[in-house]
Amino acid sequence: MSDQDARELRRGRIKRMLSPKSAVFIGGAAMIPAIEYCRARGFQGEIFVVNPRRNELAGVKCVPTISELPIDPDVAFLAVPRDGLIGVVRELASIGAGGAICNTSGFSEMHGGEESQRQLVEAAGEMPIIGPNCPGVANFADRACFMMDHFGDQDVGGCVALISNGGSYLSDLGCADRSIPIAYSIGLGNQAMLSVADLMDVVLDDPRVKAINLYLESIREVSVLSAAALKAARKNIPVVVIKGGRTTAGQRATQSHTASLAGDDVVASALFRRLGFVEVGTPLEALETLKMLVYAPSVKGRRTAYVTSSGTYAVLGSDVSEFNGLDLQPPSAEAAAETEKYLPPFIHPANPLDISSAQNEGYDHNLDLYRAYLSDQPDMALMVMCFPPEKGWDPITWQTTTAAFAKAAAEREIPAAFVNTVPELLPKADREKMIADGLVPLQSLEDGIRAVSNAMRASELAEELARKSDDEILIEPRLTGQVEPMSLDEAEAKAELAIHGVSVPRNIVVQPETRVSLEELQFPVVVKALSSELAHKSELGGVALKIQSAEEVWQIVRLMAAKLKQTAPHIDIQHFLVEEMVRDGVGELLVGIRHVDGIGLALTVGFGGTEAELLRDTKTVLLPASSDTISEAIQSLRLYPLLSGWRGRIAGDVEAAVSAIKKMSDWAISLGEAFVEAEINPLIVRPKGVVAVDAVTRLSKKAAPTQREQLLA
Template identity: 70%
Template sequence: MNSNIALENRRARLKRMLAPQSAVFIGGASLIPAIENCRARGFQGRIYVVNPRRSDLAGISCVPDIASLPDVPEVAFIAVPKENVVGVVGELSAIGVAGAICNSAGFSEMRGGEQSQRDLVAAAGEMPIIGPNCPGVANFADRSVFMMDHFGEHDQNGSVALISNGGSYLSDLGSSDRSLPVAYSVGLGNQAMITAADVLDVVLDDERIRAVNIYFESIRNSAALSAAALRAARKGIPVIAIKGGRTTAGQRATQSHTASLAGDDTVASALFRRLGFVQVGTHTEALETLKMLVHAPKVKGRRTAYATSSGTYAVLGSDIAEANGLDLQPPSAGAAKEIEKHLPPYVHAANPLDIVSSAEDEKRTLDIYRAFLSDDLDVAVNIMCYPPEGGWDPTTWDINTTVFAQAARERGLPAAFVNTMPEMLSRSVRERMIANGLAPLQGLEDGLRAVSNAIRSSELAEIVARKSDEEILLPLNSVNVTSSIALDEASAKAELANVGIPVPRSVVVKTSQSTSLEGLVFPVVVKALSADLSHKSELGAVVLRLGTPEEAWQAVRSIAARLKESAEKIAVSDYLVEEMVKDGVGELLVGIRRIDGIGLALTIGMGGTEAELLRDTATVLLPASRATIAETLRGLRLFQLIDGWRGRTKGDVEAAVDTIQKFAQFAISNGDCFVEAEINPLIVRPLGQGAVAVDAVMRLAR
C-alpha cells in the first residue's frame, strides 16, 4: 500500500476509535470497572465482551471467542495476559476491527519485551493499536470512554485534549476539581504504533478543541509531530508540552562537550520552540495554563494590571509576576488621578493596586477598576484568597471579582482571577467567574505562570506564523545508531575542510624526525592524534606556542613519553603539528548530534576549555535557516564579547555564521551516516578575517 494511503487509512481508523459505534472488551474480571465506567459515562453504542470461561461480565453476556462476535466492533479494549495478546490482536485485525486499545503490559517497557512488541505490531497489520501498556482512551465530548479506571467526570462541553505517555498524569488532571473542561484523555502507553503526533493530528479535526496538552516521556517521530504541530499552529490551537525523563546524555557521547552541555531535555525544549509549543514544568502549571487559554480571550501582550486585596500578595505576587515576564508598569498620570478620586487618602494608585479598603462598596470598587484598567493594557489579573466554605462571609470577595470582571469586559481585556491557595476556590465560585469571562486560576505561582504562558503562547504563535512551513517541518528521522566510528582530529578536520570550513595548516608526523615542518608558519601547536583522546589538554597531550621546528619535535617526544605514563592503554603513533591562530577575538563551541526520534540538534555556545564552566549555549534543530543560526548566535549572553563590546576588536560574526551554516549542511548531507561532530573552539578572527576551526571531533555511523 502506498505510504500516503496507509497513513490516511490509519488516520481514518484512529478517528473511528475515538468515537466508535460499537466496542468489545476482551479479558477477565479486571475489565468490570472499565465496562461500568464506559456505561456510566453514557456510551450509547453496542458493547460486547469476549471471555471463554465466564457467562457474563458487568451484566453483559460474554461470547467465548472473537469469531463468535455477532458483528465487527469498531474498537477493542484488550486486557489479557501478555502471552495471549499477539494472537488476540491478529484475530481482531483479520476480522476488520478499526483499532485496538491494548491495556496489557509486559512489552518494551520491560527488559526483554522488545521482541514481543515487534510481534504485536506485526500481528496488527493495518489495524492501529494504542499502547500496549496504556490506561485507555476517553472521548468525554462524545461519551466514548474506554479506560481501565476512573479518569474524571466531564460533560459534553469539553474543549481540551490531554495526551500522555503515562496514565497517572491523565488521572490527576482529569479527576482534579479545578474546572478543566476535558474533551479527550488519551493514554499512549508504549507508542508501539500510535504516537502523540498521530493523536494530536486527529483531535485537531474536532472544532470543539481549543487547547491541547501533551505529556512526553519519549518522542518517537519528530517528523510526524512537526506536521501535526504545523496544523495546530495554522489553526491557532495552542499546545502545552511537558517533558518527563531526563537522560544523562554525557554518558552516551563522551567524545564531545556538546552532549553534556545540551542534554536530551535541552533538545526537547528546542523542538518545542520550533513547533510553537509552550513548555511547562509541572502538571499543575499545565492545568492552570490550559484553563487560562480556554476560559479567557487570547492575551497578546505583557502589559499587566495587577490588583489585590493584600499587601503581602502585592509584594510576593509582583515578584513572581515580574520573574515570569509580566510587565507591571505604574498607572499613567491620568489613570492615577482618576483612581485616587475613589481611594482613601492613605492609599495610593500603584500597580499592583491594593483595593482592600474599598472592596465592600460595589460602585466605588467598579469605579476604581474602570480607572485602573483605562491605560493601554493587555491583561488584567486579580489576586486574592477566597475563604473556605463555612468560613468568612464571601460577599466581599464576590463583589470584588464580579466588578473586576465587568471592568475588564468593558475594556475588552482578557482577565484572570488567581486564588493564592490552590484548594480554596469552590466550584460554584469558579463557574460564576467563567460565566463572567474571568479565568479562575488556582495557586499563586501556577496562576501567574499560567498568565505568562498564555502570553508566551501568543508570542510563539506570531513567530510560527511568520515562518514558512519548511522552517517548522522536520525530516523523517528513523535511524537508531548502534555502532559508530570516532575520527581523530586530523581526519575530522579533513572532513570539514572538504566542505569549505577553514582549518589551520598542519602536518601529521610520527615521533621519528623524518617529516619536514618548513612549510608551516610558526608558532605552532603539537597535539597527540587518537580518536580515544577526547580531552587532550587534561592528559598533557597538547603543547602550545612552539616557536621553532626543534621545539615542535621536542614537544612530540615529550607528549609521547607523557602519554605512556598517563594513558598507557591508548595507542598513539601520530601527532598533529598545526599553525596557531594568533589574532582570535573570541571562541565558540559548535556541536551537532543526532538524537533518536528527533533528529539533528545544533548547539552553539561560548567555547574553549571554559565551555563547561560558562554553559552559555543555545540549541536549535536542523535544518535551520541562516537567519535562525545568526539569531541563535546573537542570543548568547556573552555574544557581545565577540561583537566589539566596550571597545574590543569586533569579530567576524558573519564569517562565523557562514561556518556554522556549512557545518550544519555537512551534517545534513551525510544523512544516516552522521552521528555527532563538534568544533571546539571555532576561533572568531577580526572583522573581515574569517573564523577557523582549530579543534574538532567527529563520530560517523559504521
Template identity: 60%
Template sequence: MGQRANGTRQERLKRMLTPQSAAFLGGASSIPAIEYCRLRGFRGQIYVVNPRRSELAGFPCYSSVSKLPTVPDMAYIAVPRENVIGVVRELSQLGVAGAVCNTSGFSEMQGGEASQRDLVKAAGDMPVIGPNCPGVANFADSSAFMIDEFGAHGTDGAVAVVSNGGAYISDMSCSDRALPLAYAVGLGNQAMVTAADIMHVVLDDDRVRAINLYMEGIADPAGLARAGLKAARKGIPVVVIKGGRTSAGRRAAQSHTASLAGDEIVASALFRRLGFIEVRSPSEALETLKMLLSTPRPKGWRTAFATSSGSYAVLGSDYAEANGLIMPAPSPAASADLQNHLPLFVHPTNPLDISSAHNADFDLQLKLFRAYLSDEWDLAVQVMCFPPPGTSDPDSWAKSTRAFAQAASERGLPAVFINSLPEPMPKDARDQILAHGVAALSGLEDGFRAVANAVRFSELAGHLAERAAEEILLPAQPACSGPVYSLDEAAAKSELSKAGLSVPRSIVVEPDQITDLDRLAYPVVVKALSKDLSHKSEVGAVALHLGSPDEARNAVLNMARKLAEDVPELSVASFLVEEMVRDAVGELLIGVRRVNIIGLVLVIGTGGKEAELFRDIETLLLPASRKTIADALRKLKLFALLDGWRGQPKGDVEAAVDAIHDFGRFAIRHQERLLEAEINPLIVCRQGRGAVAVDAVMRLSREG
C-alpha cells in the first residue's frame, strides 16, 4: 500500500468530509457509528480495523492499518486512550487525509494536556478533529461518521452546524423543526482543527447558506476572523452561541475597563465585528436559522403583525418591541379599507387582531390582509396556534395562513408565521406554510427574536460590505513580556498629549517645593500622584474647585499630611495641580486593555464615579474606524445628553470621536508594551469646544 500525496490542510479537510473510503478503528463502541454511516447511505468503501476481532458490524476486520488494501481518505478513531498516539502516528505515516478522534481523556481532563500534545506531534501534517469528538457528518453527500445516530437528513441541506460538543449537535440534528442540515461537525478539544478551519471548508460549498456555531472557547480568534471575512464577503449568515459566559469575566483588576469589559463581553464584541448573529439558546438558534433560510432579507424594522387572539397580540407586541421591531399604526387609508372587512367590534390597529374573521372565507380574509399590508412595511408576521393533529379541523387555520401569505407575496414582503407555542407545529401545516414561501417558526419569544435577528443580520451585512477587510480581520498580536509597571496620572497624560489628545494645563509640585501656581488659570484641582492610586476620591486624594494659588498650596499641604496619616503604605511624593475643565456636557470612560489571543479591546462608556454602577458601555476590537466609533458612541444612553437632551447645550461629539480614535491609534502604536490604559473621564465640552482627558492610568511592560 503506497503513501498517498495529500495537499494543503484545507484540501485534506475537504477530503475528510467528502471521502471515497473510510476506516473505523475500534471495538464494540464503533458499531453504532458504522451502522449510522451505512444508514445514511455512504457510497464509499468502508474498512474496519480491530486486531482482536474477525468481524464487526458485518464487516471483516483488518488487524492493523498497515494491512488495509488502500489508504482511506479518513479514519474514525475509537480505540482505548493508551493506543491513540500510536494509531494516529501510523495513520499519518500512511498518508490518510485526516482523522476523527472520538476517544476522550485528553486536555478535557486533568492531567491530559501532555497526552494531547503527544497526539498533535504524532499527527504531523494530518489534521485530527478532536479528540473527545462526537464525529462529523456531511449529509449533503451522504457521508456520516458519528458516535451514534444524529437524525435523518436528506441531501438538500443548507446549514452547517459546528460545535464543541456532541449534545448540541444532537439537539440540532434530531429536532423536528424542519432545519435542513448539510453538515454537522463536532470539534471536541480542537487540538488541531478549529471552528475556523471547518468554516473555511464549508464556505467553499455553494449548497451551504448558513452556519451555526456553538463555542465554549475561541481557540483561534484570528482564524475565526479570516473565516468571518469570507462568510461576510459571500453573504453567508453565521449564528453563534457562546457557552461558559457566566464565569468568563471574573477577573480582579483595578481599572473600570477590565471589570466592565469581561471576557464574555469581549467575545460578543468579536462576534459583532465579524457580523455574527449571537443568540442565547439552541431553540433561538433553530428559529433564527429557519428565518434566515426561508425568507428574503428584511429591509427594515417596520413590522405588520396580525393574529386572531387578543392575548397573542399583547404578548407578541411585548416580545416584538423588546427585540427592536417597530409596529406603527395603519395609515388612515388602510384603516378605512380594513374597516370594510373586519368584524364590527374590531378596530384597525397594529398588532391587528382579526378575531372571528379567522373563520371567514378565503376571499374575505385575502381582502382583509391586502388592506392591512397596503402600507409601506418591511415584513409581515402572523401569529396563531395550529391545533394538534386529530383535535380540530385545521382548515380555518390553513385558509387564514394562505390568505396572509398571498397578500404578503403580492406586496413583496418577507412573511413569517409564528406558532405561539414552542412545540413544533403539525408537519402538514408546517410544510404548507413553507410551500407558500413563509417562514414557519415555533414559540412567540424565540419566533420574534428570530425575526429581529434576521433584520439585524441584514443591517450587519450592509455594514460589513462597507468595511475594509482590516476592520474585520484581527491584526497579529505581538508578544508582551517583562515586568509590568504603572504610570501615574501626570505621566499617563503626558503620553496622551503626545498622541494628540487634549489634556488640561497643569504643573507637578512637591509639598516642600510648591512654585509656579500663578501660571495656571483658576479654578484648579489638586490630585495626589502615585502609580498605585486608581480611585483618588475614595482616600481623599483629590480636591476640587480651588479658586486661588493659596487655596491650591494649602490643599497640597493638607492632602500630603492626611494621606501620610491615613494611608501610610501609599507612596505619594508629588501632586498634580491642573486647571479644571469648563463647559462640560457629559463624561465618558475610554479604556483599552489587552486580551490574550484576541488583541486590543476598546471600551467606550458613561464615565465618572458611576461608571461601574451604570455599566453603560460599548465594546469594540481595535483597529476601529471613526465611523465604527461614532456608531458605538450613539448607542450609549449618555448620547442623548451629548445630543442636547431637552434643549440643553449639545456636546462636541466630533471632538470626542477624534479623541477616542486617537486613543485607539496610540494603543496600536504601543501594543508591544501596552497592557491597559484608561481615560476616566474624557470630558465632552460644548459643541465646538473639544473633549479633554482629565484623568488617566496606564499599565505597561518594560520590554516590548
C-alpha cells in the first residue's frame, strides 16, 4: 500500500469515528457522565458498554468482553486503567473497530510514560486513536458526542470546529453564553497518533464548517499542518489559533543574537502568518473573533464608521480601535451635513459618532441617521453601547437603534457589528435578533473591537495567501530532536557565504609570529581574533578597528593575542582575521537563520550591529521565502526609513540586501539536516551593494561529520 493510500484509509476511519453509527464505552462507573452526555446530545446510533463486573452502566446493559460485542463499533471511548489500555486497544484493532478515543492518562504527559505511549501506538496498528489523556470528541452537527463530561449544549446548526490539545479550553468555549455556533469540539490530548493537523484536515471536508479554532500547546507535524492550512486557504475557511506554553530562546545556549531576538514564540507567530492563521491571545478573544468570521461578510478594509451613545465609549473605544488598527476617518462633508440633520443641536458629526439622545427618537429617525452616516460606504460599521441590566431601564430604545443600524448597514452591504461593552449584559434573545438582522453581537469592549480587527486581518491574510503559490505555504517535513552543533570560525563562515554569492570584505588570515604581506588590502582595516569557540569577541578584547598601517596591524595582533590569553584562557587562539573596513555604509542589518525543532528554518531580519538586542527591531519569516517576502520583511521594520532615504539621507541598496539574504537562505536550505544556525551581524547596506562584516555558522556534527572539511576544501 502506498503512503497516499494509507493516508486516505486513515482519513476514512477518522471520518467514521467522527460520524459513527455505533459506539462502545469501555470502563467503569466514571463513564456514566460520558454516556449520559452522549444520550442527552441526541446520539441516534447503537450504544454498547463493555465491563466484566457490572450488569449495566447508565441504563445500558454491559457486555463482558470486547470479543462478545455483536458488531465492530465505529468508535470506542476508553476510560480504563492505564495498565489495561494497551491490551484493550490491541483487541479493538483486531476486531476492526473504526477508532478509539483514549481518555486514560499516565503516558507521555508524565515522566517515564513515553515508552508506554509508543507501545500504545504499536498496539493500535492501522486503527486511529485520539489521545491518550484526552477529554474526547463531540460532533454536535451530527449529534455524536463522546466526551468525559459536559462540554456545552450545542444545536445541529453549528459551523465552527474547535480542535484543542486540552479539555478545559473546549469546555470553557462550549459552555460560554456567547452565541457561538460550534459544530465540532475535539480534544486530542497527547496526540500519540493523530495530531491537530490530522483532525483539521478531516473536518475541512465537512461543508458545514465555516471557521476553525486551534488551541496548541505544542506544534507537531508542521508539514501536515501546512498542508491543512493550504486546504483551508483554498477553501476560504479562516483559522483562528492560540498558542499556549510559549518559551523563549534564551533557554538554549547560542552564539548569535538571532535566538534571543526571535524566540520560539516569535517563530510560532511567523509560522501562523505563513499559514494564514489569525493569532489571538485569549479564549474570549477567540470566541468573539469566531463570531465575526462566521456571522459577518468578509471585511475588505479597515475604514470603520463607529457609532455610540456615550462620550466615554467614544473616547475609550477610539483608543482601543486605533490601537488595533481600525481606521476611523472623519465623515466627508456631504455625509456630515446629512447626518447633522438627525443629531441633537449640541452634537456634531464625527468618527466616533456620539448620537446622544437621538437614540430615543424612534426607528425611522434612527434609520435615516445611520443611512446618512454610512453614506461614505466604509468597510465596516461598528456600534458600541451597553444594554441595560435586567430590571434596569427598558431595553426598547437599545433594541430599536440596533435594528435601525443593522438595516442601514445591510442596505449598503456593509459588514456590521454591535459591541456590548459589558459582556454579560447582552441578553441571548437580543443576540439572536441581531444575528438574524445581520449584526454581529460582540461582548466586551476590548475583545469585541479586537475581534473586528481580527476579521480584517483574516481578509488580509486570505488575500496574501491567494497571491502565493502552494510552495510558498507548504513546509517540507524536517527531522526533529536535539543536535550537537559544531561552529565555524568567522573566516570559515565568511568563505562559505562568499562561495554562495554573499559579498564579504577582502581579508587575510594571519598568525602573530608569521608575517605575510598585507599590500592587497586597503587601509583602514580591522583585526579580529579567530576561533569557533569565541563568541561576542569585542567584549573580550578580540576586535580592533580603524588600523591605518601594516606595522600597526602586527602590533595589534601581538597585543591582542597576549590579552586574550588573560580574558579567554580556555580558548587556544592562533589565527587572526585582517580585513578591510567598510566606510560607506548607509545602515546595518542583522540576518539570522536557525533551525527550530519541529518547525523548520526561521529567517530573522532586523536592524543590526552591537545594539541589535537593544533595538529589537526584527521580523521573522519561515523558509523557503520568496524575494518578495524577504523584501516585505525588511520594509516592515520600524527603522526601514533609515535605509530608504529618510529626510534626505543617502538611500541604501535594499535590492542588493534582499538578493544577499535570498542567497543565504537558499544555502541554508541546501544544507538540509546539517544546518543549525547562521548569522550575519551586521550586513552593511551601502549605496550600491551590501557586505557581510561579521558572520556565525553552526552545523550539526551528527548530520554532517565531514561538513567542515568539505567547506574548507
